[in-house]
Amino acid sequence: MSEELRPAYKRILLKLSGETLMGDQEYGIDPRVIGRLAREVTELSRIGVEVAIVIGGGNIFRGAGLAEAGMDRVTADHMGMLATVMNGLAIQDALERLGKFCRVMSAIKINQVCEDYIRRRAVRHLEKGRIVVFAAGTGSPFFTTDTAASLRAIEINADIMIKATKVDGVYDSDPFKNPNAVRYERLTYEEALSKHLGVMDATALVMCRDNNIPLRVMNIFNEGDLMRLVTGEPIGTLVERG
Template sequence: MGDLQGTGVETETPVPRFRRVMLKISGEALMGDQGYGLHPPTVERIAREVKAVRDMGVEVCMVIGGGNIFRGLQGSAQGMERTTADYMGMLATVMNALAMQSALEAMGVFTRVISAIPMDQVCEPYIRRRAVRHLEKKRVCIFAAGTGNPYFTTDTAATLRASEMGCEAIFKGTKVDGVYDKDPKQHPDARRFDRIGYTEVLARNLGVMDASAIALARDNDLPIIVFSLDEPGGFRGIIEGRGTYTVVHG
């Protein structure tokens, strides 16, 4: 309980609905209105959203894609060997993670970038117990380089790390405020789901995450909360129990 200064009115501090969460965002989310690369004001805006949730006492993990710099599938489609292309995509996620770490630490948020591919001079290698300890100390952990293996997306990496860290939910930040039966930008009559099952998402190919990530979340009973990353305060709002979103669950 807090007191509004000078009014004598008691105010309640919202109790977070979650203790530990995974935030998954695409690399494209960091581009802003640019067609490529990093847009520092956008990176800073997302960092503020993360800080607001961390300041509530919630332990936050992150996985950021690399599509704003290099996407393995696109490289493969252009004739590059798939394994090489995927490793290049993993390195792009490290670059994005370091940019987000810089933005968060400029705001006073202690952050660790943890890579599935060892590169000790740049960031920490992935050791599960060490990562859990960072979270317990309220440090934001950004997991980079995917799973460290080609042929796996950052969606699957986020679900894997969320399961290993004991997260209570995966927050998938997108351009729309939930899961729709069809693209709402192209179809005004698109219907948003408040809740939908893993199996239906797979059967209808709704594109929430790739099939491997959805199946892994289902097997570990890990809910996926899809929300708009463009909505100011949206991440914190859902943690507090308000806002518009879709829950993918069993």
């Protein structure tokens, strides 16, 4: 472990949206973005942080969107789960090119490309210093990847869940539409739910609240903020039990 940087958390769950991987593109994966993310995650691992990642699939396929357009919801959600597996494999490749061991674990059986999700095996991977990417959501339709991230954070006993977004925290209104939007430094889960702030869906928030998992919402595009957050700086917005 580095003598200069001391992590404030031993084990984290990093939630990335699929759209994060697009960069400035309209679709797919920007190699520059995924390369930078891999470098930042690798640096966390090098200072002794156990890192688990949940990735969405919105850069490839959005199940909810096609369901709204008339596709069978279960079929659409299964397609969205497969998109998260594709993103997980891309993250694994980027990490392994940096010399970091990584395991993709899928909630649906797809054994020829990645491992099945088994909680004890996932924890063992983390204990050995491997980065673990949880793919395919919860394995069931009608659940978001935010809910999957909350579930996995609870199952692996993460010290904190970090939701990486394109804004630097939670605001009282959309900061892209309202230049006077106010950013919260801290919220309780009850406030986030009652004010409908769009932090995560209600199921994900309630799971974190009931299992006492703190949440930090940050801007993943601010290079270096992830390391600063994990080493104890008050980056973004903290959401926790009141």
